[in-house]
Amino acid sequence: MTNAGKRVLIVDDEAPIREMIAVALEMAGYECLEAENVQDAHSLVVDQRPDMILLDWMLPGVSGIEFARRLKREEATAELPIIMLTAKGEEENKVQGLESGADDYITKPFSPRELVARLKAVLRRATPPGVEETIEVNGLILDPVCHRVMAHDKAVDVGPTEYRLLQFFMTHQERAYSRSQLLDQVWGGNVYVEERTVDVHIRRLRKALGQSHEQLIQTVRGTGYRFSTKAS
Amino acid sequence: MTNAGKRVLIVDDEAPIREMIAVALEMAGYECLEAENVQDAHSLVVDQRPDMILLDWMLPGVSGIEFARRLKREEATAELPIIMLTAKGEEENKVQGLESGADDYITKPFSPRELVARLKAVLRRATPPGVEETIEVNGLILDPVCHRVMAHDKAVDVGPTEYRLLQFFMTHQERAYSRSQLLDQVWGGNVYVEERTVDVHIRRLRKALGQSHEQLIQTVRGTGYRFSTKAS
DNA sequence: AACACTTGTCACATACCTGTAACATCTCAC
DNA sequence: GTGAGATGTTACAGGTATGTGACAAGTGTT
Numbered sequence: 001m002t003n004a005g006k007r008v009l010i011v012d013d014e015a016p017i018r019e020m021i022a023v024a025l026e027m028a029g030y031e032c033l034e035a036e037n038v039q040d041a042h043s044l045v046v047d048q049r050p051d052m053i054l055l056d057w058m059l060p061g062v063s064g065i066e067f068a069r070r071l072k073r074e075e076a077t078a079e080l081p082i083i084m085l086t087a088k089g090e091e092e093n094k095v096q097g098l099e100s101g102a103d104d105y106i107t108k109p110f111s112p113r114e115l116v117a118r119l120k121a122v123l124r125r126a127t128p129p130g131v132e133e134t135i136e137v138n139g140l141i142l143d144p145v146c147h148r149v150m151a152h153d154k155a156v157d158v159g160p161t162e163y164r165l166l167q168f169f170m171t172h173q174e175r176a177y178s179r180s181q182l183l184d185q186v187w188g189g190n191v192y193v194e195e196r197t198v199d200v201h202i203r204r205l206r207k208a209l210g211q212s213h214e215q216l217i218q219t220v221r222g223t224g225y226r227f228s229t230k231a232s
Numbered sequence: 233m234t235n236a237g238k239r240v241l242i243v244d245d246e247a248p249i250r251e252m253i254a255v256a257l258e259m260a261g262y263e264c265l266e267a268e269n270v271q272d273a274h275s276l277v278v279d280q281r282p283d284m285i286l287l288d289w290m291l292p293g294v295s296g297i298e299f300a301r302r303l304k305r306e307e308a309t310a311e312l313p314i315i316m317l318t319a320k321g322e323e324e325n326k327v328q329g330l331e332s333g334a335d336d337y338i339t340k341p342f343s344p345r346e347l348v349a350r351l352k353a354v355l356r357r358a359t360p361p362g363v364e365e366t367i368e369v370n371g372l373i374l375d376p377v378c379h380r381v382m383a384h385d386k387a388v389d390v391g392p393t394e395y396r397l398l399q400f401f402m403t404h405q406e407r408a409y410s411r412s413q414l415l416d417q418v419w420g421g422n423v424y425v426e427e428r429t430v431d432v433h434i435r436r437l438r439k440a441l442g443q444s445h446e447q448l449i450q451t452v453r454g455t456g457y458r459f460s461t462k463a464s
Numbered sequence: 465a466a467c468a469c470t471t472g473t474c475a476c477a478t479a480c481c482t483g484t485a486a487c488a489t490c491t492c493a494c
Numbered sequence: 495g496t497g498a499g500a501t502g503t504t505a506c507a508g509g510t511a512t513g514t515g516a517c518a519a520g521t522g523t524t
Contacts, residue, residue, distance in 0.1 A: 428512090431514090432513095434513090435515095439514095453512080454510095
């Protein structure tokens, strides 16, 4: 779900280990980038902008810890979550590792499951919540924080897609959208669904809103739909 | 209901606007305090301890945003809900406004109805009792001091995790939380457990609460869970 | 060591949501 | 009015999210 498609940069000088990690992460739905030294890693960070880094402690040339510090110093990369990888028995370095700015720390050998779990946890913490405002129109209230829709103080029961649809409409009032625009905006660009599917969800949303508010969603014949407080 | 008699502090330098807002709110059953600058506002906050603040963006002297930041910084007032008022076309300030700690944001001109709706929404979800205070909802009582849960004067037997979960929910009512957020908030940030584990503990908690109260914990499909006294 | 209790995970059951098709109804040009 | 295209409406099969019970491992107690 929310973690799907996140890009993880794996930095380790041993190819088999990189490979193992990459396989584990890809099975979990992540996209992987790989680098075997700090120079390559840095190019990839700048170039590909991954969502997080798995960084081996021991690296030829510049050490992992050095690299982590550098990333944290630079404005553009300071927020990049880093998980440090280290061999067993280097416990005493832990503190140093975390002080270098790493967000977590994992000891080899580790199970793929543990790796994925930690990675999720770190990503979760690093993703700041979006702006959450309450929107009100003619007694119809959409409250993103409570993830709820109310019509004249009565809860309206809408499914996930209808909720997103309504949220989009309420944040983009008075303007007409074609079915394909709605598919892009509400469903997300990379899905393939019939345009008529939009009609069905519009219908479901109207039904859920009930007589009192269904006329807010207006049909623009030959074009699509529009959310408007003005009668058509 | 719970909103009756709440005291709202209106901070705006234009008297007519303050008056208009005050009338609207009083009709809706709120009690109003008024201030035309930050100095007066601050005195009133300290002195009268209002339940929330309607704060104009543009103020002579110290700006509204500055004031909001100050309030959020101070321990005693950090929890005070704030709704920012701003003139149309200052959209670009929106993010800044919310970052300053405002809980919502409303653009002039607005209808009294809209204002009241938002105010309700903000108040509804922003009344977190102190840690040591017992919380009561529909005959369900959580007593942090005795570390105990009672349903209609009968002790409810819950495990440690379910207790923390319930406590979190009761101090953060009405708001929807994802499984990730619950893991962060209830389990603590540094644990690595499956998201579905949350479901299991929700189940255990519901079971422990019994028919009389289990509907307080609502499923928000596709998102997570919510503790709410209102039917879904 | 046996026990009671808690916890995280799994496997299966169930409920709900989704996209599509098929048919009904509407609108407009002719 | 008629027909073609657009939209409304319903039903349904399959997929996905959540509910639920069981279990093994861990912990602390007796």
